[in-house]
Amino acid sequence: MKQGIHPDYHEVVFLDSATGYKFLSGSTKTSSETIEWEDGKTYPLIRVEISCDSHPFYTGKQKFTQADGRVDRFNKKYGFTK
Template identity: 75%
Template sequence: MKAGIHPDYHPVVFMDASTGFKFLSGSTKTSNQTIKWEDGKEYPLVTVEISSDSHPFYTGRQKFADKGGRVDRFKKKYNIK
């Protein structure tokens, strides 16, 4: 690698916002938040919306945020009967 042009690669804790699942991995992401990990060290904390703990492909279960479909929401928004 060419020196001085690549970001620093360091350990980071990623946390799933919907389930609270945390995992330690290497990344170039940075964060102002830190968290104490199981080994007693503090690492930057990066919050993610979806991880393997909450994604339907990995969990085998589908989660629906709302009951109405796209057409129903469109009709409701524009008051179409």
Template identity: 60%
Template sequence: MKKDIHPDYHPVVFKDTSTGDSFMIRSSATSKTTVEWEDGNTYPLVTVEISSHSHPYYTGKMKFVDSAGRVEKFQKKYNWDKRKGEEGDAKKEGE
């Protein structure tokens, strides 16, 4: 095996933001934030939205995702609903 071509593989704490659970595994992930673990040592902390502690496949519980809310949020973010109304009004006034 060649030396100095593999990433650093070290213990990392992952925190699931949806459940608040934390777990430590070995990974090459890095982070500027750190946390003191149960053994008293400090490890890099990586936050994730979904992990095996919250994913429906592993927990057996299905979460219902509101996809319509996502579309409305996207349209609101880019002002699509307002733009359509303004363009329609401008055409009517110009006619």
């Protein structure tokens, strides 16, 4: 590997803004915010909008309300009943 061309790889804490789930991982990303982790050390904090804790694919709670709403509106408009 060439020296001096690769970014610095270090540990950071990722925080899911939706659920508050935190996990420690390696990354080249950095932040001015810091957080004290369970081991007593301070790490940079990276806020993310979605993680495995809130993503519908991993939680199994996929939402199909938009499609259901369209079908209901269609049935109301044209008078179809189930």
